[in-house]
Amino acid sequence: xxxxxxxxxxxxxxxxxxxxxxxxxxxxxxxxxxxxxxxxxxxxxxxxxxxxxxxxxxxxxxxxxxxxxxxxxxxxxxxxxxxxxxxxxxxxxxxxxxxxxxxxxxxxxxxxxxxxxxxxxxxxxxxxxxxxxxxxxxxxxxxxxxxxxxxxxxxxxxxxxxxxxxxxxxxxxxxxxxxxxxxxxxxxxxxxxxxxxxxxxxxxxxxxx
Amino acid sequence: xxxxxxxxxxxxxxxxxxxxxxxxxxxxxxxxxxxxxxxxxxxxxxxxxxxxxxxxxxxxxxxxxxxxxxxxxxxxxxxxxxxxxxxxxxxxxxxxxxxxxxxxxxxxxxxxxxxxxxxxxxxxxxxxxxxxxxxxxxxxxxxxxxxxxxxxxxxxxxxxxxxxxxxxxx
Numbered sequence: 253x254x255x256x257x258x259x260x261x262x263x264x265x266x267x268x269x270x271x272x273x274x275x276x277x278x279x280x281x282x283x284x285x286x287x288x289x290x291x292x293x294x295x296x297x298x299x300x301x302x303x304x305x306x307x308x309x310x311x312x313x314x315x316x317x318x319x320x321x322x323x324x325x326x327x328x329x330x331x332x333x334x335x336x337x338x339x340x341x342x343x344x345x346x347x348x349x350x351x352x353x354x355x356x357x358x359x360x361x362x363x364x365x366x367x368x369x370x371x372x373x374x375x376x377x378x379x380x381x382x383x384x385x386x387x388x389x390x391x392x393x394x395x396x397x398x399x400x401x402x403x404x405x406x407x408x409x410x411x412x413x414x415x416x417x418x419x420x421x422x423x424x425x426x427x428x429x430x431x432x433x434x435x436x437x438x439x440x441x442x443x444x445x446x447x448x449x450x451x452x453x454x455x456x457x458x459x460x461x
Numbered sequence: 462x463x464x465x466x467x468x469x470x471x472x473x474x475x476x477x478x479x480x481x482x483x484x485x486x487x488x489x490x491x492x493x494x495x496x497x498x499x500x501x502x503x504x505x506x507x508x509x510x511x512x513x514x515x516x517x518x519x520x521x522x523x524x525x526x527x528x529x530x531x532x533x534x535x536x537x538x539x540x541x542x543x544x545x546x547x548x549x550x551x552x553x554x555x556x557x558x559x560x561x562x563x564x565x566x567x568x569x570x571x572x573x574x575x576x577x578x579x580x581x582x583x584x585x586x587x588x589x590x591x592x593x594x595x596x597x598x599x600x601x602x603x604x605x606x607x608x609x610x611x612x613x614x615x616x617x618x619x620x621x622x623x624x625x626x627x628x629x630x631x
Contacts, residue, residue, distance in 0.1 A: 288521065309524055314547035320514045321521035321547075327482060327505045328525025346517075348510030356507060443551035450524050 255378060262384025264427065265403055271366055271428040276301055278364065278402065278411050278426060279335070283307065286325060286454070290318030290338035292373045293433035294366050295441060298337050300434040306453035312441035316346030319363055323353050326361035329454075333360050333418065340367040340381040347390060354395035354421065362415050362422045363391075370430045391423035398422035467599045468493035471558075474600060475530055478607050480556070482507060482522045482529035484515040490560025490626045491532040512537035513544040520553040528611055531557040535576045538583060538618075545586035548616050555588065555616035556606055565623040579620065588616040594624050 275297055279285075282301055287308040289298035295310035302308050311317055322336035343350075343365050353361070369382025381387055392399045397420045402411045414422045472494050475483075483498035484507040485491055498506035509515050515531035522529040533541075538559060548555040562569070563576015580590050589609060593602045599621070606617040 286525070288524075311547070313550070314517070314544055316513065317517035317520070317544060317547050320517035321524065323507075324482060324518040324521025324523075324527070324529060325525040326521075327507075328522050328527030346511070346514060349514050349517075352507065352509050352514055356505065443547065447520075447524065447551045447553060451526070454524070454526065 256383055259384030261386075264384075264386070264401070267367075267369065267427040267429050268404060269402070269426070269428045270431065271297065271368065271426075272432075272434050274402070274408065274426055274428055275337070275366060275434075277405075277408050278424070279337075279415060280412060282335075284333065284416075285335040286329060286332050287335045287337065288318050288321045288325065290336070290342040291315055292339075293368070294318075294337040294339050294342075296435040297366075297433040299441075300436045306449040307457075309446050309450050310441050312443070315342055316349070318342060319346065319349040319353060322361055322363065323349075323356060323358065326358040327356065330358070330360055333362070334358075335415065336361070336363045338363065338365055339372075340365060340369065340379050340387060341371050343387060344380055344385075347387075350391050350394035350396065350423070354391075357395075357397070357421050359418060359420050362418065362424065364415070364424045364426055366426050366428060366433075368428050368430050372430065372433070376430060388423070388425040391425075396421055396423040400424050402426045465493065467596045469497075470600055471603060472497040474603060474607075476501070476504070478528065478611070480528045480530050481505060482518065482527055483532065484509055484518050484529060485532035486510075486512050486515075486534065486537050488532070488534040488560050490534065490621055491558065494532055494558075512540045515557075516541050516544040516548055516555070519555055520547050520551060523553050528554075529556075531555070533557065533559055535559055535561045535563060535579045535620075536572065538579045539575045542582060542586060545588060545616070549587040552614050553616070554610040554614050556610040557588075557618045558603070558621060559618050560621045560626055561623045566627075567623060583618050588618050590618050590620060592620045592622055594622050596625065599625070
């Protein structure tokens with residue numbers, strides 16, 4: 253298959269982690285967070301990871317929405333930790349959102365980009381990151397106060413700590429090999445049902461506090 | 462009602478209805494709202510790099526129980542089209558105020574294609590369109606839109622027309 257050349261500036265090592273282990277290892281206890289997951293692999297795997305938790309809004313379309321949904325949610329719920337899981341393709345589609353989010357600097361928001369370097373849903377074409385584009389550098393340039401790259405298992409512990417304890421707005425680039433996301437295939441991500449479930453769960457949680 | 466008066470009244474109206482997230486790509490037609498939101502410690506004033514970010518942000522605000530408004534120029538409507546799948550399919554309340562170009566008295570030919578397409582494009586994506594043609598229209602139109610969006614869960618745009626805000630002078 254013909255390919256574009258990798259960027260000469262591409263310096264990150266080849267990805268070695270399998271997302272099916274690395275994503276759960278990074279997030280650990282998803283019930284502690286309000287979560288938004290972008291299409292497509294991240295929404296399926298977060299849905300599986302959380303056992304279809306109502307505290308997760310998963311996107312099956314509207315590519316590019318997840319990071320900015322996370323911003324609106326984080327500003328609306330400043331006492332909860334908000335986690336956005338997005339893919340490299342989704343983040344690239346609205347990469348300016350990194351600049352918008354950094355200017356607001358909500359301390360309760362963490363964005364995890366599960367970067368497999370490919371458009372996994374559409375025939376596994378190389379994405380820009382697979383050819384060497386650096387989303388971690390873009391996030392740092394946008395002004396994210398905390399940027400962490402997970403290349404190997406050794407980098408996961410610091411990623412886990414950031415997700416859990418925060419310490420400010422954070423961007424975590426989780427670099428994984430190409431390959432399928434965990435997909436239990438149970439859920440159809442009907443957007444208005446996702447919304448109703450999420451809001452009802454949040455209201456119940458608030459009442460219980 | 463002079464221009465500053467309806468713009469000031471509009472900010473008060475949005476605040477009285479608990480709008481706490483103001484997101485926008487700057488436009489002269491929204492100058493007063495943007496300035497007031499920047500000066501108001503009780504709201505988040507969020508400049509966007511492109512208008513579609515605002516559609517997603519409005520949805521996220523609703524998930525968290527907050528009310529947001531998206532301020533944009535007519536050209537920005539075109540940047541939002543696919544993202545309106547989210548508010549439409551998710552039945553998220555959407556309140557957007559669109560300052561119009563490319564219509565009544567426009568002097569810049571570049572503004573016409575998108576300006577003339579605003580209403581059909583919004584309607585094609587399920588957004589209800591209200592128009593404010595003169596200062597006395599603004600508060601009733603936006604009051605109606607607030608009810609339709611936040612009480613009835615609709616997606617509503619109020620067009621602040623060029624007859625209302627005046628054609629930009631070059």
